[in-house]
Amino acid sequence: MHLLELQELSFSYPNRPGVLDHITLAVPQAPFLSILGPNGAGKSTLLKILAGILRPTYGTVALEGVRIQPHRDVSTLLAYVPQSLYLPMETRVIDFVLLGRPHATRLTGRVRAYDVEKAFWALERVGCREFWKENLTELSGGEQQKVLIAKALAQETTVLLIDEPVTHLDLRNQMEVLTLLRGLAEEEGRKIVAVMHDVNQAREFTDYALFLRGGKVGAAGPSREVICRETVESVFGIGVEERLGLFVRS
Amino acid sequence: MIQEFYRIERRKELGALLLAILCAGGAILYLSVGVVPVGLGESLRILLGYKEGIDPGHILAIEGIRLPRLIAALLVGAGLALSGAAYQSLFQNRLADPFVTGVSAGAVLGTTLAILLGFSSGFLGLGGITLFSFLGAMGTSLVVFFLLGVLKRASSATILLIGISLNFFLSAVVSLLLFLHRNRIESIVLWTMGSVASATREKVFFALPVFLLGAAGIFASSRSLDYLVLGEDIARAHGIRVPRVRFRIILFASLLTSVCVSLSGVVGFVGLVTPNMARILTGTRHRSVLVYAALLGALFFLGADLLAKTLLSPSELPVGVVTSLLGVPVFAGLVWKSSRRIY
Numbered sequence: 001m002h003l004l005e006l007q008e009l010s011f012s013y014p015n016r017p018g019v020l021d022h023i024t025l026a027v028p029q030a031p032f033l034s035i036l037g038p039n040g041a042g043k044s045t046l047l048k049i050l051a052g053i054l055r056p057t058y059g060t061v062a063l064e065g066v067r068i069q070p071h072r073d074v075s076t077l078l079a080y081v082p083q084s085l086y087l088p089m090e091t092r093v094i095d096f097v098l099l100g101r102p103h104a105t106r107l108t109g110r111v112r113a114y115d116v117e118k119a120f121w122a123l124e125r126v127g128c129r130e131f132w133k134e135n136l137t138e139l140s141g142g143e144q145q146k147v148l149i150a151k152a153l154a155q156e157t158t159v160l161l162i163d164e165p166v167t168h169l170d171l172r173n174q175m176e177v178l179t180l181l182r183g184l185a186e187e188e189g190r191k192i193v194a195v196m197h198d199v200n201q202a203r204e205f206t207d208y209a210l211f212l213r214g215g216k217v218g219a220a221g222p223s224r225e226v227i228c229r230e231t232v233e234s235v236f237g238i239g240v241e242e243r244l245g246l247f248v249r250s
Numbered sequence: 251m252i253q254e255f256y257r258i259e260r261r262k263e264l265g266a267l268l269l270a271i272l273c274a275g276g277a278i279l280y281l282s283v284g285v286v287p288v289g290l291g292e293s294l295r296i297l298l299g300y301k302e303g304i305d306p307g308h309i310l311a312i313e314g315i316r317l318p319r320l321i322a323a324l325l326v327g328a329g330l331a332l333s334g335a336a337y338q339s340l341f342q343n344r345l346a347d348p349f350v351t352g353v354s355a356g357a358v359l360g361t362t363l364a365i366l367l368g369f370s371s372g373f374l375g376l377g378g379i380t381l382f383s384f385l386g387a388m389g390t391s392l393v394v395f396f397l398l399g400v401l402k403r404a405s406s407a408t409i410l411l412i413g414i415s416l417n418f419f420l421s422a423v424v425s426l427l428l429f430l431h432r433n434r435i436e437s438i439v440l441w442t443m444g445s446v447a448s449a450t451r452e453k454v455f456f457a458l459p460v461f462l463l464g465a466a467g468i469f470a471s472s473r474s475l476d477y478l479v480l481g482e483d484i485a486r487a488h489g490i491r492v493p494r495v496r497f498r499i500i501l502f503a504s505l506l507t508s509v510c511v512s513l514s515g516v517v518g519f520v521g522l523v524t525p526n527m528a529r530i531l532t533g534t535r536h537r538s539v540l541v542y543a544a545l546l547g548a549l550f551f552l553g554a555d556l557l558a559k560t561l562l563s564p565s566e567l568p569v570g571v572v573t574s575l576l577g578v579p580v581f582a583g584l585v586w587k588s589s590r591r592i593y
Binding site for chain 1: 251252254255256259263338342343344403473476477479480481483484486487488489529530533534535537538541
């Protein structure tokens, strides 16, 4: 069984055709898959199709052998972590994480003890247990990102789909979040699929890399092999060179 | 930590119980106060059906006049609060209120037409104004539903804009009608200030099933609202069929708002503020937010109407004026308090 199977997958927005253009691809089992590529390449769109948020214009997509279809509740198979979250009301961290347990609240309004324990466990796993009473919007960017991941963990799914988990974070928080994701993949057997921008981080932390460019697959393969100077130059259209194991602009 | 979590949960449950007790106590007080004062014990006995030895005039005052008005006040307060809470979460906007889809302007247009066309007798004892305001409000909702059907990909922001545009358009029609019939302005303007003084058994019998249907629909959507408040993407990722659920929530909230407006006229503030108070007191889980909002709304409206009918007794103030005058300081206090701690 493949981690990801795309068959002729196409997607167009009403005023933007060909965001994804007839992609056929099978990604083998990998603990941590990164989706890379320039802005507008269709990375987040692909992730939203995988999460069942967007309906493909054409073609099919399957994750862990399960065909993803919009309006089908896939929240037991996968958890989706958006790039950012707009919270219009004060939300306590624990209440947010409990949303990862859809049936936590009984008809009476009481919360089941088992689900509360799971939510606290998820917060513990990301190192944010002490913030359970805090207002989510008042946490730092790194802490917020970890709480978003905690909600996904509380969902207890095999697959975690994460859109740009470290984009707005400082270097320390970037490392902490990526190390956390790597740990989830290695220690708990979760499958992480993350949209990323930094090819160096993708090479260091992920097992398999899928490059998109102009709605098509630019390159795909094990991260150590496919993330090389030629791929980066052809996908991003810039000259790079490798120094001390890192890609820098030439 | 888990013990503390449950301690807070129990505190919230006790809070809801306290609000329910306050509502019940407020209701007895409400029945006792009026031009003909009736003792609290006497009111309770009449309410429970133990009428032996009680002045028939008191029984008539309570059963014929005050009880329908009490039920109307409770329904309007709870209904506006539930509708406001649902819209605020659906549109991810704490400033949304029950009239955000243009329902109030539709109701005012209905009432204006009823007054101008002389439909005062109405149907089944409901009164032309009640009937026309309900039809005006629901008619406006139907326009929103039609536009939602046409614009299948409409976002919540688009729906909000449709509602605001409808509000302006229908208000302009009302202004035009008022301008052309300036001699009738007073009765229409008075109606828009809000009052439940004209509540009758017939009106309550008409309103109760509509209210129950709307409230049940909103309560049944509480899980969807938990996710919709985080945005459509998150809701979809949790398997919620956003257009369908959104349509359902707007339908039930419109039913609630329409029936409230037909009972009381346009009463502002309750539907905006009490859901916010509920969130400050209980958090974000809608099962609790909705219970708190309904109880707070009912209690708030009851208190406001009690003041409206006693402050200048024997004449009455429009309840809409009192809700705003009373509500602003109460809400300001809660916001100040909540800025220092999260529930």
